[in-house]
Amino acid sequence: MLQQKHAIIELKRKIKMWKLPKESNFPKGTTFIIKEWDVPLIYIPQQGYFNWYGGKATPYDDKWLKIDNNVNADSFEEWLNVLKNSIKVRNKRE
DSSP, X not given: OHHHHHHHHHHHHHSOTTSOOOGGGSOTTOEEEEETTTEEXXXXXXXXXXXXXXXXXXXXXXXXXXXXXXXXXXXXXXHHHHHHHHHHHHHHHO
């Protein structure tokens, strides 16, 4: 858990939260995942999973991932579009 907090702090340092992230902001080996068609997740080796729904990275417990509820994004751009939509939805709710 402490390692995940450090990873979030590092990502926030690299990415100003008012800007969308770039693929280069993430460590090599990061996997971009889409859960249930609308939740942008990432997996960073040796650091774990993070939920980016609404544009804020939070640690994510992978016990919620099932064989049929997530896919690796075909591209960073596909994942980024899911992230953009999640930000729109979150902003409408607030």
